[in-house]
Amino acid sequence: MDDYLRDVAVPQVRELLTNYGPDTPAIPWWNTPYDMTAKRGGLFLHVYRRPDNGRITLPFSNKITRAYLLATPAAALTVADKTIALPDSLPDPIATVVAVEIAGEPEVTKDSIPGKGGK
16 A cells, blocks of 8 residues: 555645645545446446445535435435435445436536535
């Protein structure tokens, strides 16, 4: 892990700070517990570790119409505004996939990015 930090992570953070300054929206997302892909009209969160508060807030202005674990699509997850509540334990210890349905195409706005007017 030390080699990874020295050879990969630190140079990438240095490059971000040098090229974009400390206010870059990429910095808050550097160590996030999840990744996101969009396929066939849906968003898929690949959750590698459950956040301490058990919630994931999406940086979109779109309304979330439904969220569920891909492993159990019949069981909807609780959604409040742009925040999805995860179950107490994730079914896959490596990467649990959360499927998210939103109204329209994803719209990232300045107000939805932490540190850029968002909460």
